[in-house]
Amino acid sequence: MDPKYHPRLIEPKWQKCWNDHGLFDADHGKARERHYVLEMFPYPSGNLHMGHVRAYVIGDVLARYYRMQGFDVLHPMGWDSLGLPAENAAIRDGIHPKQRTEQNIKSVRRQMKSLGLSLDWSREIATCDPSYYRWNQWFFIKMYERGLVYRRTSLANWCTGCLTVLANEQVVDGICERCNKPVVQRQIPDWAFRITRYADELLDDLGKLNLWPERIVSMQRNWIGRSEGVELRFPIKDNGSDHIEIFTTRADTVYGATYVVLAPEHAMVAKLTRSEQKSRVEAFVAEMSKIERARRTDAGAKKEGVWTGSYAINPFTGEEIPIWIANFVLADYGTGAVMSVPAHDQRDYEFAKQYGLPIRIVIQPQPSGEVEKHLACSDLSQAFTEDGVLYQSEKHTGLSSAQARIQIAKQAERQGIGGITIRYHLRDWGISRQRYWGTPIPMVHCEVCGIVPVPIESLPVLLPEQAPITGTGEAPLAKVPEFVNTDCPKCGKKARRETDTMDTFVDSSWYFARYLDPGEEDLPFKRESADRWLPVKIYVGGPEHAVMHLLYFRFWTKVMRDMGLVSVDEPVERLLTQGMVVGESFWCESHGYRSRDGVDDPESSEPKCTECGRTLRVRLEKMSKSKLNGVAPESMCEQYGADTARLFSLFAAPPEKDVEWNDRAVAGCYNFLRRIWVFFLRHHQRVEGYRDFAGPLDESGLSLELIALHRSLHRTIAKVTADIEKEFQFNTAIAALMELLNGCKVLDDEVDGFAEGVDPDRKQKTEQLLFMVLKNMVLLLSPFAPHVADELWKNLGMSGFAGEQPWPKFDPQATQEDTIQMAVQVNGKVRATIDVQREASEDEIRAQVEKNEKVQKWLEGKSIRRVIVVPGRLVNIVVG
RNA sequence: GCCGGGAUGGUGGAACUGGUAGACACAAGGGACUUAAAAUCCCUCGGCACUGAGUGCUGCGCGGGUUCGAAUCCCGCUCCCGGCACCA
Numbered sequence: 001m002d003p004k005y006h007p008r009l010i011e012p013k014w015q016k017c018w019n020d021h022g023l024f025d026a027d028h029g030k031a032r033e034r035h036y037v038l039e040m041f042p043y044p045s046g047n048l049h050m051g052h053v054r055a056y057v058i059g060d061v062l063a064r065y066y067r068m069q070g071f072d073v074l075h076p077m078g079w080d081s082l083g084l085p086a087e088n089a090a091i092r093d094g095i096h097p098k099q100r101t102e103q104n105i106k107s108v109r110r111q112m113k114s115l116g117l118s119l120d121w122s123r124e125i126a127t128c129d130p131s132y133y134r135w136n137q138w139f140f141i142k143m144y145e146r147g148l149v150y151r152r153t154s155l156a157n158w159c160t161g162c163l164t165v166l167a168n169e170q171v172v173d174g175i176c177e178r179c180n181k182p183v184v185q186r187q188i189p190d191w192a193f194r195i196t197r198y199a200d201e202l203l204d205d206l207g208k209l210n211l212w213p214e215r216i217v218s219m220q221r222n223w224i225g226r227s228e229g230v231e232l233r234f235p236i237k238d239n240g241s242d243h244i245e246i247f248t249t250r251a252d253t254v255y256g257a258t259y260v261v262l263a264p265e266h267a268m269v270a271k272l273t274r275s276e277q278k279s280r281v282e283a284f285v286a287e288m289s290k291i292e293r294a295r296r297t298d299a300g301a302k303k304e305g306v307w308t309g310s311y312a313i314n315p316f317t318g319e320e321i322p323i324w325i326a327n328f329v330l331a332d333y334g335t336g337a338v339m340s341v342p343a344h345d346q347r348d349y350e351f352a353k354q355y356g357l358p359i360r361i362v363i364q365p366q367p368s369g370e371v372e373k374h375l376a377c378s379d380l381s382q383a384f385t386e387d388g389v390l391y392q393s394e395k396h397t398g399l400s401s402a403q404a405r406i407q408i409a410k411q412a413e414r415q416g417i418g419g420i421t422i423r424y425h426l427r428d429w430g431i432s433r434q435r436y437w438g439t440p441i442p443m444v445h446c447e448v449c450g451i452v453p454v455p456i457e458s459l460p461v462l463l464p465e466q467a468p469i470t471g472t473g474e475a476p477l478a479k480v481p482e483f484v485n486t487d488c489p490k491c492g493k494k495a496r497r498e499t500d501t502m503d504t505f506v507d508s509s510w511y512f513a514r515y516l517d518p519g520e521e522d523l524p525f526k527r528e529s530a531d532r533w534l535p536v537k538i539y540v541g542g543p544e545h546a547v548m549h550l551l552y553f554r555f556w557t558k559v560m561r562d563m564g565l566v567s568v569d570e571p572v573e574r575l576l577t578q579g580m581v582v583g584e585s586f587w588c589e590s591h592g593y594r595s596r597d598g599v600d601d602p603e604s605s606e607p608k609c610t611e612c613g614r615t616l617r618v619r620l621e622k623m624s625k626s627k628l629n630g631v632a633p634e635s636m637c638e639q640y641g642a643d644t645a646r647l648f649s650l651f652a653a654p655p656e657k658d659v660e661w662n663d664r665a666v667a668g669c670y671n672f673l674r675r676i677w678v679f680f681l682r683h684h685q686r687v688e689g690y691r692d693f694a695g696p697l698d699e700s701g702l703s704l705e706l707i708a709l710h711r712s713l714h715r716t717i718a719k720v721t722a723d724i725e726k727e728f729q730f731n732t733a734i735a736a737l738m739e740l741l742n743g744c745k746v747l748d749d750e751v752d753g754f755a756e757g758v759d760p761d762r763k764q765k766t767e768q769l770l771f772m773v774l775k776n777m778v779l780l781l782s783p784f785a786p787h788v789a790d791e792l793w794k795n796l797g798m799s800g801f802a803g804e805q806p807w808p809k810f811d812p813q814a815t816q817e818d819t820i821q822m823a824v825q826v827n828g829k830v831r832a833t834i835d836v837q838r839e840a841s842e843d844e845i846r847a848q849v850e851k852n853e854k855v856q857k858w859l860e861g862k863s864i865r866r867v868i869v870v871p872g873r874l875v876n877i878v879v880g
Numbered sequence: 881g882c883c884g885g886g887a888u889g890g891u892g893g894a895a896c897u898g899g900u901a902g903a904c905a906c907a908a909g910g911g912a913c914u915u916a917a918a919a920u921c922c923c924u925c926g927g928c929a930c931u932g933a934g935u936g937c938u939g940c941g942c943g944g945g946u947u948c949g950a951a952u953c954c955c956g957c958u959c960c961c962g963g964c965a966c967c968a
Contacts, residue, residue, distance in 0.1 A: 215962070218884045222964050229968080248968060261968090301966075328966045338968045347966050425967060546963080651905075652892065658961095660892070665906050672905090722896095732894065735904035742904090823900035828949045830900050868948050873899050878948050 001684060001795045005677035007641020011787040015116055023801060024063075024118040026074040035071040036533045037063040038512055038572075040541030040549070041078045044104040045085060048111045050581035050623050050661065051542065053633045054649045058578055058730070059540040060117045061650065064783035065724050067118070068807040074533055075118060076515040078125035079105050082133070083504040084162065084178060087437040090469050097437040097469075101128055111634060115642045116786050118803070123518045127507035128437070132514065134460030135524040136506050137442040139556075141453045142563060144443075148194045151451060155265060155331060156430060158186040164434045165190055170548070185265075185289065190432035191441060191500065195555050199224055199424045201569075202554055211574035213656065216546045223547045225425025230409045232418040234260055234339065236272070237311040237320050244268065244312055244323065247334030247423055250344065251412075252404035255393040256362035257339035258352070260312045261305065261324045263331035264288040272323055274309025281306050281325065288327060303328050303351045314339075315417050316394075316408070326351060334423055342383065349383035363388040363401065429552065431503040436467050436476040438501030446488035446495040455489050461497070475499040508549055509556035512536055512571060523565075530566040535573045543577040550575075576728060579658040581649070583629035586616040595628040620660055631661055643785035644670040650730040650784060672738055673788055676781070679744060680774060680792050686751065687771040691797055696811060697769055701762050705746040706769060710814060713773055716740040717810035720780045730784070737780055744773060776808045823874040824849055826858040830874075842869045849875050 002009075018024065039059040042052055063075035079101075086097035105126060112119065125132055143149045157166040161181025170176065171183045195202075203224045206217050229249035236242045244260055262269055264285045273281045284306045305326030312323050328347050329338055342352035342359040352359050365388045387401035396404050412418035432441070440461045442454040454461055464483045467476040477483050477499035488495035516529035541549075557571040586594040586602065588609040599616060600608040606615050623630040636645045647669040652659040699707050716736050723733035750766055774796055782789035782802040793802040817838060822845070824832045832854040836845050846867060849855055855877070862879035869875050 213885090215884050219963050222883060225964080225967070227967075246968080250968075303966080326966095328968095330967070333967045340968090345968070347968075350966095423967080425964085543962080654893085657893090662892075662906070665892070668905055729894095731892095732904080735894075738904055821900085825900080825949075828947095833900070866948060868899095870899055870949095874949090876899080876948050 001681055003681060005674045005788070007643060007673075007787065008638070010791045011114070011116065011637075011642050014787045014790045015113055017790075018116075018118070018801070018803075019113075019121075021801070022122075023803065024067075024073075024075060025120050025122055026072060026076075032070060032072040034074065034533055035063075035066045036074045036512075036536045036538075037066065038076070038515075038536045038539050040539070040545060041080050041508070041511060042108065043080045043083060043085065044101060044108045046104045046107055048108055048633050050631055050633060050636075050649070051578075053115060053645060054581055054655075054659070055540050055542065055578050056112065056115065056117055057646045057649050058576065058655050058728070059538070060115075060119075060646075061724070061730060061783045062538055062540075062728075063118050064786065064803055065807065067803060068779070068783070068805060070806065074123075074515070075120055076123040076125075077112065077117070077119045077121070078123075078511060078515065079108075079127065080504065080508055080511075081105065081126045081128040082438050082507055084435065084437070087435055087469055090437075096466075098128065098465075101126075114637050115633065115646065118786070123515050125511065125514050125518050127504070127511065130460045130462055131519075132511075133439040133463075133507070135510075135514065136439040136502060137454070137459050137461060138456060138524065139506075139510070139559075140502070141442055141456060141459075143193065143559060144453055146559075146563070148197065148559060150192055150194065151189065152192055152428075153187060153189045154192075154430070155185045156188040156190060157183045158188065159183050165430060165432055188432075190430050191443075191498075193429040193431060193555075195429045195552070196424060196426055198555050198558050199226070199426050200422075201558060202426075202551065205554070205569055208570060209575070212572075213543075213575060213577055216543065216550065216575060216577060219546045220551060223426060223551065227423050227425075229334075229421060229423060230405070230412060230418055231335065231421045232315065232339065232412055234312040234315060234321075236323075237313055242268075242271075244337050245335045245418075246337045246339045247421065248339055250341065250401075250405075251408040252387075252390060252393075252396075252399075252401040253341040253344045253362055254314070254316045254339065254408055255390075255396070256341040256343050256360045257314050257317075257321065258319075258342060258358040258360055259321045259324055259340045261326045261329050261338050261340050261348075261351070262308075263329040263336040264325050264327070265331035266325070266329075266336045269308065269325055272308045272310040277307060277309035281308060284325065301327065303347065303354060305351065305355070307355075315412075315415070322357070324351075324355075332427065333425075344383050344385055346383045346385060360392070362391050362393050364391045365389075429503075429505075429555075431506060432500035433503055434475040434499075435501050436463075436469050438504060439463075439506065440477065440483075441498040441500050441502060443498040444486060444488055444495045445498065446491060446493065448493055449488055449490040449495075452488055452490045452495070458489070463501075475501075477501070505548060505552050509552045510560065512539075512553075513560070513566070525565070527565060530568075534566055535568045535571055538574045538576060539572040540576045540578060542580070546577070576655060578655050579653065580622045581661055582620045582658050583623045583627075583631065583661045585619050585621045585627040585629040587619070588612065588614055588616050590614065593626065593628045598628075620658075623661065636666075640666060640670045641673075641787070643673055643788050647673065647734065647785055651734045652731070654731055655728050672741070673785060676741060676777070676792070677788070679741065680795060682748070683751070683770055683774060684792075684795050684797075686767055687774060688797060690768055690771040693768050693771055695768075695772060696814070697772065698765060701759070702765055702769070703746075703750065706750060706766060709743055709746055709773070710769055711817060712740055712743050713769075713776060714810040714812075714814040717776060717780065717808045718812075718815060721807070721810075724783070734784060737777070737784075740773075740777065747773070778802055779805055779808050820872055822872070824852065824855050825874060825876040826855065827878060828876060831855055831858050834875075838872075842871075845869055845875060849877070 037059050039055050063073050067073045081101045086101050089100055090097050127133060140149060157171045159166050159176040159181060161176055161179035165188055166176060166183060176183055203221065203226055206221055209217055227249055229247055230251040231245060231247050233243040233245055236244065269285065303326060305324045308323045308325060310323045311320040314321050340348040342348040342357065343361045344363050363384060365384065390396045390399050390404050396407055399407060409420045440463055442459060442461045444452045444454060446452050464480045467480045469476050484496050484499060486495055486497050513525045513530060516533055517525040520526060553571055558569065560566045561569060586599045586607060588594050591609055591611050594609055594616060596602050598610050600610050607618060608614065609616055621627050621629060633645060644666060648666045651669055652665060697710060699710060719736040720733040723729040747770055754763060778789050778792045779802055786803060789802040819835045820838055821833050822836055823830045824834055832852050834848055834852055836848060859879060864877055865880050866878040867875065
């Protein structure tokens, strides 16, 4: 055994060895119970960062642990390799996306392997491979047949930076989440998935996800944004047949609706505009279309609008009320039209004040003295938006808001002018992208037949090798005549192919199922494989995918279920969203982000820029290249080894929390592995004769310290098992292993004593204990630090791999102490501790407590009122 | 504003169904070894007070409550983080 711990020597060796033995291939024993462990697959961007490392190591520990627990584990990896970054890079430096992607995959795969991840590489997939994306096309056509895909011309989010259409989910505060440029509204024809058809189920089934983090569930609920309300038709004055449809959640305020407002984009605007208002309305509409969504929808923006010149009739009061258009009404929510109740809606209130529209109070706070206060105040300073009691609302007056909403909805239904409706914030998923590096949409536009899907048997529609990638916003595929020009599959006449490609979220919506049968040619995957492996038992990834990816992922699963491909309702049983890896960033006013090398004394409280001497702003930020605060996993592996990198990313914090990268603490983890190494170095030869010893250990004749160590061993097994299994508390599991090692010092001392000659029976038992400690320590360590574990396993003279061994079991008997330390409290404060026999009765404990001098001191001159004995824990004496 | 999550030493973090707060690690201080440094090993380490092995008080964001006993349960606040938001 090498006297020094050299991770760089042992790690590549074992990685190769595992690979040669196909140790991590799934489906070894078909009879065993199965466990599908999945981490979100990466976009192959050339280099892994620490965030990836953390996610993959977490998943890897679980995969290795479950294997040792006897499960048949599927732990695959692949590449989310279509998408904008490769295309943008191609525009920048002229390398074809395919070439770049292949290089990157190679490099990232190598980095993953050097982390010792226990992946089944025989199932590797890449979404840019036609054998993958043909199934995107297959799904697209199947979904088209089911009415889940449709062509629409709609207001789309047009990114002024990427020059392409974005999904709602990709727009954050009116800004493109990718390039940070403004997003504007444009009428663009595109393809969309009807995810809204599943809105209810996506919402309801959140209730089944009880092993998902609450905040993710809550974010999804928020995003789906179900609201129950009433749709009402407001007839238009002097036009008997026409009406405006509005949506409201506050039908109880309908008697206070004193005007109607439409979104500027509303289809009826032109029809409703009277000639005398025409110029003003048109100018306003034109102006609005120019304003980017960010400013339009900013809550702080000034309310603006114009009157159309027309009137509607409030169907409940019969009053004529003016029809306006305004910036604060959105075309794509509800019906794009609202009834305005200025007394009870803050936006309507502000608008009414500004344009002198009537305000009528129809809700009173509560039937108390406060009513008068409100009513007396004819000019409200703001809207009263809470529920209350109806006022001046004809026969509904006096009802509570809740009651009134039901009554008014019923009345509307009876009169045939509306009824209860449910609206969602969730919109259909627009998937058309005017980009090259994506899945071609398998549709043909024929002048005779219209839109015709490509027949399933002619899939895949291959992405042409070359296309002019200019980034100008027009679909690159439209400029490739060989691609565009085709024959209509229906009539055979000349036709044109669709030239948009699919959003890459399509790829990641079902990849988890492709791993089941990556080579399958007739279907995306086999039903029997799906039944064998799904749902995914544990899915690990970053919380940044809480909304988009996970929602689409769930949607797709439900669609696949309805297509008869899978039998599960939800793709993932348990979700683990790991925290970010953050690092200290240094920012200089004049030189921007500075690397540590560009900082004078990074440890001080006021670090200075080496260029200009300015005091730098210090922050903890997600590690990134641009912020120069990252640590590359590769250099980490070179310096300390993969095992240390793995250990640190698990030990620094519980998995859901952010971890701050700390070089010193990393060294601490390295030190732990080194100390284990030294411990084995010292003892491994001594246990040569005990390789078959499987316990139980006879403790008689052993010193109390050694018995304590034996107990500690069993407790550690119990603790590590529970920590992994129950809560994924890898940090405390590793702490327990450190504690065990710390406790092993007694073995060193004991063994030192052997030189002077010792009772052979005692020596044998000690060596048996030593062996059990060494063996189990390796096995417990192996999911976390697999390379060093296998090296130590070999040095112990054991055969096979540590990771193939059954997970250690503990003996509950052996975890029990004969004497237990109990705390003695007097009036709830700890005053003494006593040692009692484990089986001691309450009376015996009381007797012992009474004898205790320290306790007596506190009882002096007081009378005992009550004594509480919590077996095995403490005694509390209540005195007065 | 709405929805979620959180607050424990100098730091990252432990603490089973309410039961000895601060495991484990980092940093810091002291010591051993060494010509010296590094490395390694050992000791101390929430705060305050007292001459001491020690003892007492105090301490889990703040204020109340329940309880023999609260970091943990309940009520009321403060602050921080994440998400959503002119969504009618």
